[in-house]
Structures are given as structure tokens and as C-alpha cells.
Amino acid sequence: MNTKDMLPLTEAFYYILVSLYASSSHGYGMMQDVERMSEGRVKIGAGTLYTALNNLMKKGLIIPSNEVETDSRRKTYSITPLGKQVVMAEMERMEELLCNGRKITQFREEECT
Template identity: 40%
Template sequence: MQEPTFLILTALAARPQHGYGIIADVAEISSGKVRLRAGTLYAALDRLSGEGLIETEREEIVDGRARRYYRLTANGATRLSAEAQRLRNHAETAFARLSIPPGTAFSPFPLPLSPREAW
């Protein structure tokens, strides 16, 4: 799962939202760093609906414009939780490895990773 998709699910984890609201929420979540394009969003919404991770909650007409609200399904919440755990693990692993002091990357004391170290 890529970043835009993850952030769309995260946006919907808080509450049901319509497309344009998701774009704003994702910008909010990512401190303005991820600005979803309409094309990305609506394609993702179709795909995620097809996968059963989100579903249409209701439709409204506001100022003559249709608003379609989506919400996270139970499957979607499970999936998002699994992905979040995955990201957290990856991030922690990267930090642990980056904390190796510079200059010791060629250390004669290799990290105890696996028997494959012997390669």
C-alpha cells in the first residue's frame, strides 16, 4: 500500500468524509507535505470501494453540488491497523540501523542478523 492510499484510509479512520474533505484532511495529517490530486483520490476511492476497505455512507446535495461521503469498513480498519504496524516497524528498524556511529559501517563486529552474515 502506497502513501496516498494509506493517508486516505487514515483520514476516513477519524470519521466519514467526502472527497474534497479527504484532500484537505490528508494535507493536514501530513503537515501539508502530501497534496492529493483529484485524479489520485477518486481513482483510489473507486479501488478501495472495490476492495471493500471503504464504502459510501451517504450523498448530499450542497449548493447544487453532490457530496459523496465515504466511511472506513471493518475490513478497512483492520487493514489500516496492519499497515500502520508495518510502517512503525520499518521506521524503528531504519532508526536503529542509522544510529550505528559513522565510520563503524565497516566494523569488524558485524550486526548479529543471521547466519547469512557469513556470506
């Protein structure tokens, strides 16, 4: 499957994948990362998070991590190479949207690349 066939990502999926891009994390850590990255605008509840994690695993975008947590109840997750490709494709898609909107509305003087 082509990575672009997996787009667009929901905002929750996007932020979860971005939060895992640099390092593995557990659910609560992801929830905190998403809230911090979005400056409090996006808050993912536990039910939404675990539904999203299951969907992302089914799509092959994340996997359970082998990292050992100090709290054995916490499951950690890692992004897959495919997950990283999908994040990059989504960022390109969003940049195109933003660039086209700026061209039309003349929101900013800078040229898009």
C-alpha cells in the same frame, strides 16, 4: 484475504483511509485532511483521489456512506472494518521499518517495542 496481503499501501491510500478512520467524509474534505495531516507535503488531486476511492471500494476498504450531505453533489465515504484492520496492519509494518532503521543507524537512543 489476509490484511497483510493488502500491504504495503500507497501513501495516498494510507492517508485516505486514515482520514476516514474517525468519521465519514466527502472527497474535498479528504483532500484537505490529507494535506493538513502531512503538513502540505502530500496533495492529492481530484483525479488521483477518485481513482483511489474506486480502488479502495473494490478492495472492500471503504463504502459509500449513508450520511446526508447538505450539498447533494457530494458523495461521502466511510471506512469498513476491514479498512480499519488494514490501516492498523500498515501502521505496524511502518513501525517495524522505522524501528529497524533506527537500530541500525542509531538515529535515536530509544529502544523500539
